[in-house]
Amino acid sequence: MNSIETHAMNDSSIAEYLLQHPEFFERHAEMLSSVQLSSGHGQRAVSLQERQAEMLRDKIKGLEQRIMEMVRNSSENSAIAHKIHRWNCGLSAVQDVRQLPRAIATGIQTEFDVPQVGIRVWDVAGPYMGSLFTMGVSEDAKAFATSLTMPFCGPNLGFEPTAWLPNPEEVQSMALLTLRDGQNDSQSAAFGLLVLGSPDPLRFDATMGTEFLSRIAEQASAALGRLRVLPSGN
Structure with a gap:
């Protein structure tokens, strides 16, 4: 030994x-x-x-730092949840269904300080076909939206949906949120896509959490579902 x-x-x-x-x-x-x-x-x-x-x-110092971090995260999450609630209340107040896509986009820009927001919806009811928010969507883009099982966050890779933004050449990072029926079940087909763009390359990072983005996608899906049914009287 x-x-x-x-x-x-x-x-x-x-x-x-x-x-x-x-x-x-x-x-x-x-x-x-x-x-x-x-x-x-x-x-x-x-x-x-x-x-x-x-x-x-x-x-003890390490535990104190962890507690402070938890308090900070809790405060930030509470603030984001409040913004989502306020944004959702704004959508509920929209009477003209055709104004919903614009209300969703402007609400996200205002509440969450997102520089650029684009939205496209397909498979809508007859009266809404031909609206700006239904135009310029290829079958490949629809298939891509359906393939996303969770919000995509990352650099601007030149995806077709980037062109739906007002100034796509300025976008460095982006988030893609699929709109689906029901509870945004990843197994169901997509009927739309919400695009968030920023000139900050770190705003939508691939490592960021997507829980709140998923909540936004669910609420936007629920609101825009009204575009898929005929308005009363038709």
């Missing part, structure tokens, strides 16, 4: 003994102050008690 294995066995045996006999430090209390360890904050030597206190302070 080499010295490394012997050392490891001794360390293990000592640790096991101390765990099984905590009264050891009661019988030898002087060791707590006489044992010198390297400080975690510099090269100076400190007693076992001081080192333990340092470790506890570091642990």
Whole structure:
């Protein structure tokens, strides 16, 4: 057996003994102050008690930072949820169904400070065919929208939907939100696509969370579902 294995066995045996006999430090209390360890904050030597206190302070500091981060995230999430609620209330107040796509786009721009918003809807009822929000959508774009199982966030890769934005050449990052029937079930076919664009390349990053974007897609889908049925009286 080499010295490394012997050392490891001794360390293990000592640790096991101390765990099984905590009264050891009661019988030898002087060791707590006489044992010198390297400080975690510099090269100076400190007693076992001081080192333990340092470790506890570091642990408490780490927990405090985590709590502050949780509070900050909670505050941010609450603010976003309030904006979504306010935006949704605005959509509920729209009487003319033809104005819904514009209301959705302008609401997102205002509430969420998104520079550019584009929207297209297909498979609409007869009276709404030929509206601007139904034009310029290829079959490939429709198939692409259906293939998305969650909001796409990332750089502007030149997808066809980018052309639906007012100034597509300025877009550096974007989000694509599929509009579907029901609860935006990823298994159902898409009937529209919501496009968010920004000149900031990090605004819609591939690593960002998409929970709130999914909520926006669901609420937009529910509102725009009115375009897929004939207006009363027809």
